[in-house]
Amino acid sequence: MACGRKNWSFAGSDRGADRAAIMLTLITTARLNDIDPKAWLADVLARIAELPVSRLHELLPWEWKAIKAMEIPAAA
Secondary structure (H helix, E strand, C coil): CHHHHHHHHHCCCCHHHHHHHHHHHHHHHHCCCCHHHHHHHHHHHHHHCCCCCHHHHCCHHHHHHHHHHHHHHHHH
């Protein structure tokens, strides 16, 4: 990402820059899937510890969006 090159120098360390890049990737992926990144990340962080490994794919943004879309009509 060309616009981020200069910003990574303020991350404090290479490890900090790696973490910032990962977080920005997660946020951008959520936005590209028309998902509110804060809502998605909050739900993922709340559920990830309790979810079996075989169901982790449900937390991917595109899967999460489809599951949430199915839950809305059921709740109404």
